[in-house]
Amino acid sequence: MRSSANVVGQAYAFMAMTPVKPGEEEALASYLRGLRAAGPSPLERLPRTHLARFVIVPDFHNDRSWKQRQEEHLDCQYLIFTSNFDGDLDSYLDELCSELAGEAAQIWGHCIGCPEQTSGGALKRYLKHNQINTGIFFAAYPHATTAKVKRSLRSRERMIEFARTSQGLDAAALQQRFLREFGDGG
Amino acid sequence: LARVSATTTPAAPITATGTASRNVDGQAIAITVFSTIRPLRNLLAPIPGRAFLPLLFAVTRRVAPLTATLRQLSFIHFARWAVITKLPYNGPPQRQGRLRYPHMYFESNFNGGWEEYIDAFSHILTRGMTAFWGSSYGFPKPLPTAPFKKYIQDNETEADHYYSAYPDATSTMIQRALVLDDKLAALKRDAGAMQPDAFAAAYRRFLTDVQHCL
Secondary structure, rough: OOOHEEEEEEEEEEEEEEEEOOHHHHHHHHHHOOOOOOOOEEEHOOOOEEEEEEEOOOOOOHHHHHOOOOOOOOOOOOOEEEEEEEEEEEHHHHHHHHHOOHHHHHHHHHEEEOOOOOHHHHHHHHHHOOOOOOHHHHHHOOOOHHHHHHHHHHHHHHHHHHHHHHOOHHHHHOOOOOOHHOOOOO | OHHHHHOOOOOOOOOOEEOOOOEOEEEEEEEEEEEEEOOOOOOOOOOOHHHHHHHHHHHHHHHHHHHHHHHHOEEEEEEEEHHHHHHHHOOOOOOOOOEEEEEEEEEEEEEOOOHHHOOOOOOHOHHHHHHOOOOOOOOOOOOHHHHHHHHHHHHHOOEEEEOOOOOOOOHHHHHHHHHHHHHHHHHHHHHOOHHHHHHHHHHHHHHHHHHHHO
């Protein structure tokens, strides 16, 4: 069951926690850790993604000094995938299961219960089955899409440059330069 | 015309420090923490966490001033908390059934230094931190910060892959850019129809208005 607590503004907090097949932990870790050196992150191909992470959790932390009645250990390692993205979950997972089909075999293919076909509807059902609902989701700019953020950052850079280099211009020259720089939707 | 002191370069120096390199993408830092929730009440949490945390989450979601405090920490992009009582079952060899204890998952995406982040959390959200983590085993109170930092370090798991769509940008930079972009849109819309002197006056007002965003 999906929860409205996953959503703030237009931003969605997705989390899937999937059990890693015993014996395949190293292969999964090695693949994920190697993504950075292999080039741009595959998550870049999901343009609605703001920030996302893969984390392999080896176990819960237990400490005798905490006087926990009984220790608790995970039965196997778990892979967490979380993403902070724009819009609704279904269409995002559709994009993920299509765009990352190649990588998915190397990622969720190491997890228990992952379908043989690591793409499309089968992978989407698997990820939704393993979704963990959020309790509280905080977003500093909940109404801004990734595209809007990137556009605004570019705009800011251009404005800084414009303000720096247009000092001392007379009114007419200033207006002409502004229209050249920012007119026509620029 | 007004002089501007736009000395900030668009690509600010990387400030991500104090954590493993796999938790970093440009300016952004990932923190991932699990904590085990006590089944019974304790001094810091008069109501057991299993019952209290869902209530706290529901109230926090509905009462804006509670998240407003979080907004004071302007270096956070996104953060989330979740209580996990049971893991979805996927067939053998995964073990089926509820977890012995509920566990709280916390993640944050922020910029700056790890130590400074925890310091700010402890000093600004002191009561909120106690409300969120007070029912967790081993939670030492937010202040003083040294034991609290150790607690977070002990419970933190390093990311295996971390991604930011805008790694050069801090959260503050983004929030300022969004404000600037909205105000710039109005000036862009009106600029062509103005006389030069009127435009220059409007530009001066605009610059004064957005100076803090540059």
